[in-house]
Amino acid sequence: MLWTDLFYMIVITTFTGSVLTVAWLITSYLLDKTGYLNMSYRLGKVVVLFWIIPVMYYAIRMIDHLRFVWNGYAFDTSPLIINVTRAVAIVWITGLAVAIMIYVFKRFRILSIRKESFACNKEMNRIFYEIKEQMGLGKCKITLRQSYRTTTAYVTGIHRPCVVVNADHFSEKEMRVVFAHELTHVVHNDIWFRYLLAVASILNFFNPVIWIFYRRFIKYAEYACDYSVCMSENGLHEYYETIFNLAVRNNNLYDMLSASLYENKSSLRERMEHVMKSYNVKKRPMAVAAAILTLFVAMSSVMVAGAATTVTETSVKVAEATADEKRELQVLETEYYEAADYENPAVTDVYEEDVNPDEIMPCASNGTISWDVYAGVRRSTSSFHASSGQRIVLSVFSVEPFHSVRAGIIQPDGSKRYIIANGNDSHIFELTMSGSYRIYIQNETTESVHVEGAYSTH
Missing domain, CATH: 2.60.120.380 (Jelly Rolls)
Structure with missing residues (x-):
């Protein structure tokens, strides 16, 4: 791919992701206030895709070809633009290589823990498969393992998910909470989106907004999981009491490529407070949520179109400003x-x-x-x-x-x-x-x- 095409594709995609993140943060706040926490997380999944897929870049290419706006001059080139985009591409590829190495290391770490894990006892397996059936995951190939190298439970793997729990003695109540939490991550397809978020973070490593979004998205994944389990099990207080008891006994293990039971005690407390606000809110009519979603679509469309147009018009002006170099030919x-x-x-x-x-x-x-x-x-x-x-x-x-x-x-x-x-x-x-x-x-x-x-x- 040509350096200039790659440069503008990255710039427009990262601008698109940034403005959609702002729109999502506003919308998620409103949805939480109306009792639709899970809907906030679903919208976050849409935003993840826009951090990766260059939709607006190709839309502008099509519009430019039809000569509606830029008369065929969108992303025009000049010697200066070619030299600058080539230099930027070299820096970007270097950063990309470093980011990939970091995530490969994390992946190997998870795989090594999983490889050294061992089978659980019959009682744990019985409860695990019982909850798995109750959640409609009976036909899914999900395994259960224990490991001495982890201090909390987590689920990892896309094609064949594996729930790994620490080598500890669990009461039946604790096992039910742990298994319900991790299997809810499977139901929500959280691991898929964790990997997509990792890709988005690698591609946009230079943009601080992606790191803000990454942290918020991971938190909302846990909010949505906690909320779903609390609504289907014995209630919020008993659920978090069980998790806190587990956290007191253990340290923490957190990784972006897996969905763990908790990061640390302070983050767990924050999760409880956030979910409690939505849990105790009486849900507003669905029409209110629909109005908020309509606001999100309208707001994000205007912001995305504005950001993409700004980048394109800037590219045209830069090409015109450096046209003197062409005339020197x-x-x-x-x-x-x-x-x-x-x-x-x-x-x-x-x-x-x-x-x-x-x-x-x-x-x-x-x-x-x-x-x-x-x-x-x-x-x-x-x-x-x-x-x-x-x-x-x-x-x-x-x-x-x-x-x-x-x-x-x-x-x-x-x-x-x-x-x-x-x-x-x-x-x-x-x-x-x-x-x-x-x-x-x-x-x-x-x-x-x-x-x-x-x-x-x-």
Whole structure:
């Protein structure tokens, strides 16, 4: 993927996640006040997805192609933009590598504890499977294990969840509370979203808002789990009394990739106070919750659209402000032509596989070039549609090592028009036919070259 595309995709996605997080924090506060705590957590799951999926980036690409707003200039490039986005991408990839290493270490830690765990006694298994059946999880492959390396119970694993409890003596009452809590995490698909949240945190590690959201989302996962168990079991006070007794006997174990019974005593106290507020609130009519959800949709839509539009308009202005660098390119007047039936046996074609004209990606008509072109190779872009009367502006910023290359277009009839470029060169191709075009760089030297450039259709 081109550096500029990657850069704008990340920026718009992280802005989208940030503004949705603000909208979610406001909405969750209102939902808690009306007694719909579980609904707050469900909305949080939607926000997690928007931290990962670049919905608005592709929406802007589509709008830009239809020329409703930015007339095809959204995410336009210039030499300065290419250099900056490349530098940012290197920093981002470095941070990404560090974050991945941290989470791989955490994953191995969880797997090692699970690997060293051992089977529980018959009584624990009987109670576990009894509660599992009551919660409608009878057909799910969920195992129960004990371990000396953990001080609290937790559930981990996506395809085959495993509940791991510490090697302690539990009363039947304690076992029922522990198993009900951990199996509720399975019912809520919490482990799936813990891993998605880990991915979102890795991709957006540079954004402090993701860490605020991460902490709030984890808390709401526990709020929702506690709330569900309290509503179905013997009540809030007895539930938390049991967990507090377990916490007093043990320290804590917390990890983002698993859902544990508790982090520590202070967080457990905070959970109890928060859930108690919702537990004791008399639920308002569903119409009130629907109105709050409508507010969330309206508020988040406006905020997301505004953030995405701001980023896009800024990109257009930056491209315009750095356009002087493009004008400094030497505009070559000499254009060469090569007939469609001419073949050079010394040249090898390397290009994207042809696609059906109806399936051609419209955004391919604008882009950047950062290619290693081997000796005797003609490298081409994928096909894109252009019409007679339009212009293709092709610029070559650098060729390393310093050499001359052919830079041009392949026309719908297979003929080629090109210039001889060696860096800091530009040419405007006036189109005389409609159909599928390609941009190409041809290296006729005896060594590999690296070519940087950009092209756009107007």
